[in-house]
Amino acid sequence: MPKPYVIIVSAASIDGRIASKTGYSRLSCPFDLRRLHEVRASVDAIMVGANTVINDDPSLTPRYVKAIKNPIRVIIDGKLRIPLTAKVITNKEAPTIIVTTEQSDRNKTAQLMNMGVEVWVMGKERVNLRDVLEKLFTEKGVKRVLVEGGGHLNWELIKEEIADEIRLTISPYVFGAGTSFIEGEGYPTTMEGPRLRLKSVNICECGQEVVLDYTIEKG
Numbered sequence: 001m002p003k004p005y006v007i008i009v010s011a012a013s014i015d016g017r018i019a020s021k022t023g024y025s026r027l028s029c030p031f032d033l034r035r036l037h038e039v040r041a042s043v044d045a046i047m048v049g050a051n052t053v054i055n056d057d058p059s060l061t062p063r064y065v066k067a068i069k070n071p072i073r074v075i076i077d078g079k080l081r082i083p084l085t086a087k088v089i090t091n092k093e094a095p096t097i098i099v100t101t102e103q104s105d106r107n108k109t110a111q112l113m114n115m116g117v118e119v120w121v122m123g124k125e126r127v128n129l130r131d132v133l134e135k136l137f138t139e140k141g142v143k144r145v146l147v148e149g150g151g152h153l154n155w156e157l158i159k160e161e162i163a164d165e166i167r168l169t170i171s172p173y174v175f176g177a178g179t180s181f182i183e184g185e186g187y188p189t190t191m192e193g194p195r196l197r198l199k200s201v202n203i204c205e206c207g208q209e210v211v212l213d214y215t216i217e218k219g
């Protein structure tokens, strides 16, 4: 089945953390944020996990650049934990789809739908991310997806061999603990994980951050 091209973009400390142990996650400099918004403007959908919405309350709009359209916001939230006050729900600048499972509260589903949000139930206990991408492709015409984390969602997309490209900015900070860029049960050796191919390395305009771009080899 066809699926969209999937790019994961994050910023990490030099020890690979995208958030500290207290959930602090502002790592990108203004130049890097602008670069992130350029990617937002180039995609049809932006996907994040529930914890990223709960922690950061992002708008997920490409507002730092001139964009032709606002991409669809796709929130993966197996138990419908995100608050009804989240900007992805209350801010109507872009459509939002929340993807959940049969575990979620039906009342909350109804409330969300009343608030103009599309809710997709796609799985008994876990959302099947490949199905979500195929549905986005076939029903919404989504050809390119930007994934903005967090670590657990990133892991699932890597594990399921769904991600096509990784753009990781290394910022000049150390957290020593917290959420890793890719956070899951992990691979025992380099043999089990995906093979990455370096596409480009750039020093950010701020002079302190390094932007790594890797494609993920298939098969």
Ligand SMILES: NC(=O)c1ccc[n+]([C@@H]2O[C@H](COP(=O)([O-])OP(=O)(O)OC[C@H]3O[C@@H](n4cnc5c(N)ncnc54)[C@H](O)[C@@H]3O)[C@@H](O)[C@H]2O)c1
Pocket: 009, 010, 011, 012, 017, 018, 019, 023, 024, 025, 026, 027, 048, 049, 050, 051, 052, 053, 055, 056, 076, 077, 078, 079, 081, 101, 125, 126, 127, 128, 129, 148, 149, 150, 151, 152, 153, 154, 156, 179, 183
């Ligand atoms: N620095 C950065 O670039 C950056 C980017 C994004 C997020 N963050 C930070 O990362 C942290 C969040 O990361 P995280 O790893 O804790 O969470 P996450 O954002 O990856 O969300 C994980 C949650 O999403 C839901 N989910 C994901 N996949 C699912 C599936 N297949 N089925 C059902 N539900 C699913 C579940 O509720 C799960 O608990 C936050 O602190 C945020 O600030 C940093």
Ligand SMILES: Nc1nc(=O)c(N)c(NC[C@H](O)[C@H](O)[C@H](O)COP(=O)(O)O)[nH]1
Pocket: 009, 010, 011, 025, 026, 027, 028, 036, 048, 052, 056, 057, 058, 059, 060, 061, 148, 149
């Ligand atoms: N590339 C990147 N660098 C960061 O330093 C950071 N914190 C994120 N995090 C991604 C996550 O989705 C955030 O919540 C949004 O970056 C905030 O999104 P808004 O500007 O509010 O739309 N991403």
